[in-house]
Amino acid sequence: EAREVSRFERQLRRAKMGGIRAGAHLGLAVSLVMGLLGLVYAVAFYFGAHYLIAEGIISARTGEPFSGSDVIQVFFAVFVSVLSLQNLPMPGMALAKALASFREMQDIFDAPASIED
Numbered sequence: 001e002a003r004e005v006s007r008f009e010r011q012l013r014r015a016k017m018g019g020i021r022a023g024a025h026l027g028l029a030v031s032l033v034m035g036l037l038g039l040v041y042a043v044a045f046y047f048g049a050h051y052l053i054a055e056g057i058i059s060a061r062t063g064e065p066f067s068g069s070d071v072i073q074v075f076f077a078v079f080v081s082v083l084s085l086q087n088l089p090m091p092g093m094a095l096a097k098a099l100a101s102f103r104e105m106q107d108i109f110d111a112p113a114s115i116e117d
Contacts (some may be wrong), residue, residue: 033086040082044075 048071051057056065 029089033082036082036085037079040078041075044078045071048074 048066048068052066052071053068058064059066059070
């Protein structure tokens with residue numbers, strides 16, 4: 001019984017370390033997205049205030065100078081696009097799983113059939 005308990009504890013330690021690694025990766029990903037959001041805030045408002053509005057740049061669409069509402073529209077467009085980057089890893093993970101499954105299936109297909117013996 002003691003041997004089984006020690007084996008079980010070793011398995012638990014491996015699972016715990018896997019959970020810690022997964023948590024660290026998730027924390028890194030979330031902090032990267034939040035940092036990118038902060039950067040988007042800064043760039044959008046700096047560019048809008050110091051270049052578009054202060055310089056009095058004329059909009060080609062309306063023929064009038066850019067205003068604060070134009071800066072807010074651009075900010076939200078960039079904000080939504082950065083938030084959509086958060087969903088980018090999901091298809092990549094699915095592709096990695098599909099490739100791993102394909103390699104396993106390829107090994108099975110290439111193995112000699114036991115029926116042919």
